[in-house]
Amino acid sequence: MSFKTKDERKKSKSIEKKLKNKDNKMFDLEKINNLEDLKLAKNQFSNSKELLTLMQELKQADKEKKREIGKKIQDLKNKAEDFFEEARKKITNLEIEKQLQNEFIDFAIPVQRNDFIHPVNLVAMRFREWLLMNGYIELDYSEIENDKYNFENLNIPSSHPAREMQDSLYLNENELLRTHNTGISARALEKFANNEFSQFAIGKVYRNDEEDKTHTHQFTQLDLVSVGNVSFASLIYTIKEMLSYVFEQDIQIRLRPSYFPFTEPSVEIDIFFKNKW
Secondary structure, three states: OOOOOHHHHHHHHHHHHHHHHHHHHHHHHHHOOOHHHHHHHHHHHHOOHHHHHHHHHHHHOOHHHHHHHHHHHHHHHHHHHHHHHHHHHHHHHHHHHHHHHHOOOOOOOOOOOOOOOOHHHHHHHHHHHHHHHOOOEEOOOOOEEEHHHHOHHHOOOOOOHHHHHOOOEEOOOOEEEOOOOHHHHHHHHHHOOOOOEEEEEEEEEEOOOOOEOOEOOEEEEEEEEEEOOOOHHHHHHHHHHHHHHHHOOOOOEEEEEEEEOOEEEEEEEEEOEOOEO
């Protein structure tokens, strides 16, 4: 059985009182408004004279109280650390919210783009511009065409050898991916029968060809028709002026007789480039 002196009992009560006051004072940290304040308060708490004094006085406490006071001091420190961590998270979230409120992204501001128009699309755009400026109307139709407009109405019946010139991609017995845009012109001739008109179609066409430097399974084709007071000279003028507009320079052309089952007469066009045809 142990007995405490009057001084020991007085010191023990003093320590317990200080612990209680210290514990209550911790909640003043709610007034901390930023991370710098929190960091300073954390350092002040860990190195405070009061806490260090308590630790020193703990050494002088009676044996019966040392374990109890030591546990209270450790609980206090743990509670302080938990509070500091919670306060840090709250302050961090508040700063993030403040930053988000201050940041404003105007999606209407134009952004400089690094992309560009594909050369094929650029050439198609230039052809389209010239034709529309010169009175042509543009027509289009599905890339899935039927046999009638892709072949039959263009003087290419099933027995015609010209069908072998276009190895086609059939979807079923009567439908295929269009091998040219002339089927659209055939539809225009039906639609505007007995009327003068100028029409063009530009778009993707498909062939069952092996890929090489001059062949591909899909390419872009321009097809146009003029009905009215036109002649072969009109065709030459149209081709030359249109190509000169597309390439933005004066273009020299020449015509070579050729065979196409749906036009008579038929020619192909050569362009003079780098001193050769």
